[in-house]
Amino acid sequence: MKKEDIQNLKIGVIGGGFAGSTAGLALSRIGADVKVYEQAPKSGEVGAGIGLRPATVKLFKKLGVFEAIEKVTSPSDYFEILDAKGNVLNREVWPHLEEGGEKHNTRMIHRRDFVDALHSQLPEGVLQLGHRAEEITDNGDSVTVKFTDGTEETFDVLVGADGIKSKVRALWSDSQPVPAYAHAYRAVIDGSLGEGLLIDDNLRMYLDTETGGMIYFLPLRHRGENGQISFDITFPHPDTTWNPNVSQEEVLEMCRNFDERLLKIIAKLDWATVNQRAAADLDPQEQWNTDAVVLIGDAAHAMLHHQGQGANSAVLDAGVLADCLVSEDSVPAALNKYTELRKEPVQELQRISRESWDAESAGKTAFPEKEKIDY
Ligand SMILES: Cc1cc2nc3c(=O)[nH]c(=O)nc-3n(C[C@H](O)[C@H](O)[C@H](O)COP(=O)(O)OP(=O)(O)OC[C@H]3O[C@@H](n4cnc5c(N)ncnc54)[C@H](O)[C@@H]3O)c2cc1C
Structure with a gap:
């Protein structure tokens, strides 16, 4: 679309998480009149870390916001998978880490720092908290949104970045989150409580092949005097309650096969600060857009966290959406092109994430997606 046409576009983004905030950045960079509407009055991200992959890092460099993100991250070279006792099953450098003579290390980041860094880079007035x-209402060539404070806005394009339980998606889909019959118990702890396991900036995943339990040990060495660790225990569990309440004793019992240093870390966790969440994803969605509404991030393709690709995919969606508005002749063509470009790779990630890990798959590669996805 021509620059003047993009400048005349009024775009509303529902949701100010990773997808919506990146969309706010990418769409304002191409000149659109964009506002991001977030229901929370302030950042409400849970205490946990994630890894921003090389493709995500490259997008932030392109958008000119990488410096702000870099400041609150540590650079990682590889992902290591170990068995429950700490024997290495696989260690692989992050795909596409080095390209064009430049390194784009995966960056380890706390979720709250990530959202705050994105929000800090949005132009004045774009982010509408609360x-x-x-x-x-999808009017065909425009979309009207009523907010709970009684205000109403009509947009040329509405971007649904409102997560796995998306209200925007409900315009055409009755899909609900699909329980994975697994729990994630997550906490961020001081590096001094790491039993000597916080040795570098690389992500480690300990896999108990007997029970299917996993412990993700994600270093955040840039945080605090001793560095911090995002410690994430994932276990099969029949309880599908969204926020379960499992005791520390029960989790210790589930984790009995793990290295005793990991057990010591669990025993010392302040259980009141542990975030408990039932894992869930979405079935692949047939429809991602109409002529004026488009889904990005978890709203379109929530996936299980076993490949660490949900947030990364959400961010990349936003970049591709902005590119498509520039490259295509009209809004409907741009939204269709975006769906065409993103649906296939992301649905492949959804599929692989559902497969989770076992000794055989972990022994083969740390990145099962790389045969089909080239970024
Ligand atoms: C245990 C666990 C571990 C994970 N680990 C990783 C990892 O290591 N790496 C990775 O890449 N991904 C990971 N993920 C996935 C990642 O968290 C999600 O994919 C990511 O948060 C999706 O971002 P999003 O912006 O699409 O959605 P969300 O983060 O869900 O954000 C949606 C936003 O929309 C707002 N909202 C919702 N409804 C409305 C409304 N009606 N009006 C206004 N605002 C609204 C919400 O308040 C929220 O801020 C993990 C997920 C889990 C559960």
């Missing part, structure tokens, strides 16, 4: 979309 705005919950309540009623959405």
